[in-house]
Amino acid sequence: MNLSIPFCNIDFPNPLTVASGYLGVTGASMINCVRRGAGSVTSKTVFMEPRMGHPNPTVLTYEGGIINAVGLSGEGIHQASGEIAVYKKGCENPLIGSVGGKTAGEYAEVARLMDAAGADIIEANISCPNVEDEMGRPFACDPKATAEVTKAVRRATKKPITVKLSPNVANIGLIAQAAEAAGADAITAINTLGPGMLIDIRLRKPLLHNKVGGVSGPGIKPIAVKCVYDIKKAVKIPIIGVGGVTTGEDVIELMMAGASLVALGSALIYRDLEAFDLCLEEMRKFCRQENIDDINDIIGAAHEGN
Amino acid sequence: MFRHTLNSVPGQFIMLWIPGLDEKPMAVAQDDGKILKIGVAKVGRFTTHLFNRYKVGDRLGIRGPYGNGFKLPESADPNPRQRKRIALVGGGFGTPPLVFLAQEARKKKIEVDFIEGARSADLLLYLKEIKKLGVRVHVSTDDGSEGFKGYAPQVLEQLLEKNKYDGVYSCGPEVMMKKVAELASEYNVDCQLSLERFMKCGFGICGACCMDNTGFRVCIDGPVIQGEKALKLPEFGNYSRDSGGNKK
Numbered sequence: 001m002n003l004s005i006p007f008c009n010i011d012f013p014n015p016l017t018v019a020s021g022y023l024g025v026t027g028a029s030m031i032n033c034v035r036r037g038a039g040s041v042t043s044k045t046v047f048m049e050p051r052m053g054h055p056n057p058t059v060l061t062y063e064g065g066i067i068n069a070v071g072l073s074g075e076g077i078h079q080a081s082g083e084i085a086v087y088k089k090g091c092e093n094p095l096i097g098s099v100g101g102k103t104a105g106e107y108a109e110v111a112r113l114m115d116a117a118g119a120d121i122i123e124a125n126i127s128c129p130n131v132e133d134e135m136g137r138p139f140a141c142d143p144k145a146t147a148e149v150t151k152a153v154r155r156a157t158k159k160p161i162t163v164k165l166s167p168n169v170a171n172i173g174l175i176a177q178a179a180e181a182a183g184a185d186a187i188t189a190i191n192t193l194g195p196g197m198l199i200d201i202r203l204r205k206p207l208l209h210n211k212v213g214g215v216s217g218p219g220i221k222p223i224a225v226k227c228v229y230d231i232k233k234a235v236k237i238p239i240i241g242v243g244g245v246t247t248g249e250d251v252i253e254l255m256m257a258g259a260s261l262v263a264l265g266s267a268l269i270y271r272d273l274e275a276f277d278l279c280l281e282e283m284r285k286f287c288r289q290e291n292i293d294d295i296n297d298i299i300g301a302a303h304e305g306n
Numbered sequence: 307m308f309r310h311t312l313n314s315v316p317g318q319f320i321m322l323w324i325p326g327l328d329e330k331p332m333a334v335a336q337d338d339g340k341i342l343k344i345g346v347a348k349v350g351r352f353t354t355h356l357f358n359r360y361k362v363g364d365r366l367g368i369r370g371p372y373g374n375g376f377k378l379p380e381s382a383d384p385n386p387r388q389r390k391r392i393a394l395v396g397g398g399f400g401t402p403p404l405v406f407l408a409q410e411a412r413k414k415k416i417e418v419d420f421i422e423g424a425r426s427a428d429l430l431l432y433l434k435e436i437k438k439l440g441v442r443v444h445v446s447t448d449d450g451s452e453g454f455k456g457y458a459p460q461v462l463e464q465l466l467e468k469n470k471y472d473g474v475y476s477c478g479p480e481v482m483m484k485k486v487a488e489l490a491s492e493y494n495v496d497c498q499l500s501l502e503r504f505m506k507c508g509f510g511i512c513g514a515c516c517m518d519n520t521g522f523r524v525c526i527d528g529p530v531i532q533g534e535k536a537l538k539l540p541e542f543g544n545y546s547r548d549s550g551g552n553k554k
Contacts, residue, residue: 021512022511023511023512023513023523024513024519025514025551028516028517028518028519029516030521032516032521044551050550050552055328055329056323056328056505057321060369067513070512072552075547075551075552077551079551080551086518086519095507200367203325203365205325207327207367209329260309265511266511268510268511269509269510272510277444
């Protein structure tokens with residue numbers, strides 16, 4: 001049974017990657033994810049300059065999943081390049097380098113350096129919902145802004161680029177089309193939902209330091225499935241599906257909606273680093289039951305006949 | 307001190323939240339089913355704020371417990387001569403979780419040598435409490451203002467030379483713990499250390515506390531780590547990362 005996926009002309013040993021923001025601060029940590037079964041990894045989003053992010057509490061769980069307002073902390077692309085190099089030296093699996101910026105120009109410059117550091121694919125994170133006080137509405141909320149950033153990154157690198165979109169829009173298909181027309185090779189969807197808020201009722205205060213934060217986890221999986229489905233209908237380029245995936249069945253579901261690769265994030269809370277192996281085993285089991293020889297055959301399967 | 311219990315074990319930690327300021331990991335110093343204690347020293351912005359702005363009866367946020375905790379040797383031998391014996395090495399502000407560990411060890415009738423080291427006599431925390439626990443207390447200060455003049459690992463070495471131990475447990479400055487781990491390894495004694503790194507989530511997903519070069523997550527794979535394992539981490543005793551992931 002084949003679980004490997006050709007994606008943007010790169011061979012991914014299995015469809016599982018690590019969602020940006022999870023265990024992607026250091027090279028050693030990303031290698032550890034591959035050791036535990038991930039086919040590839042996605043780095044934490046990095047900007048040009050170091051960013052300390054929001055003070056804690058930044059990441060909290062609730063019964064439906066997670067709420068976070070880390071605030072795009074990172075050591076800046078120059079130091080992060082060292083961590084990417086550590087990963088590339090110790091690991092052959094593809095690395096998706098997530099880049100951020102306050103302007104299209106910054107995205108381009110970080111992308112150029114991320115390319116030079118050795119990332120196999122550049123992911124433009126234009127959809128973080130928890131830095132609005134600082135940066136305004138995410139670029140991913142507007143097709144023109146999406147196209148502007150995509151074009152800038154496109155000019156900065158010859159490597160494949162994927163654009164990470166937000167579910168917090170009226171028509172995600174339109175945004176995906178704007179990215180595709182501007183030169184994106186792939187779409188990553190979705191970033192966190194919201195933002196949302198939790199309040200500590202005894203202290204009578206919002207729990208996150210930033211008060212609001214992006215919502216993720218099993219509760220938002222149906223949103224992720226629907227967004228990936230809509231994007232698949234709207235564009236021809238492949239999709240990295242993200243959002244509330246916990247089991248191998250969830251991975252299959254997102255693939256049937258249209259994803260070629262699927263990122264795990266919140267799964268790590270419920271299943272820790274065993275999540276990768278457990279999901280792969282569940283995917284194999286499903287494929288055996290359904291007589292599927294090649295996992296590529298199920299990508300977009302939910303669209304057939306529609 | 308909180309009127310609360312989290313059923314934690316020695317070595318585990320909580321995230322302590324000062325609303326509007328920040329949230330930090332703090333080792334549990336006692337959790338007996340009624341009272342939860344942490345030991346906090348006024349050393350930075352967060353702890354200074356805590357001491358200056360908070361008084362008894364005010365509310366703070368806590369979540370946890372997180373992390374793995376220390377493992378004590380199994381011991382219930384009725385013969386006192388066969389009792390297990392452990393050595394604890396607390397350095398400065400690393401002492402609180404070891405007080406909790408010593409309490410639990412005494413409940414299991416394990417013999418305890420408690421070495422407490424500090425820069426000077428006025429920085430010897432919890433000494434009164436430790437003396438009440440029924441443990442052998444050994445004190446060292448860098449300046450000789452109380453007890454042995456020198457460092458806690460030197461005291462440990464003397465003890466390892468004289469006695470047989472079933473475990474060495476340490477929490478404190480990393481350079482001290484490194485020495486403790488090396489000594490334990492030399493004398494072939496099981497060694498457990500409690501590490502500290504900058505944390506965000508506290509439960510293993512964000513990657514802030516991952517150590518080189520294995521990606522060991524201090525919050526969930528630790529904070530307690532086997533001495534031999536720690537000695538293999540190039541980061542141990544050498545550097546750590548801040549909120550942004552910058553090495554320092």
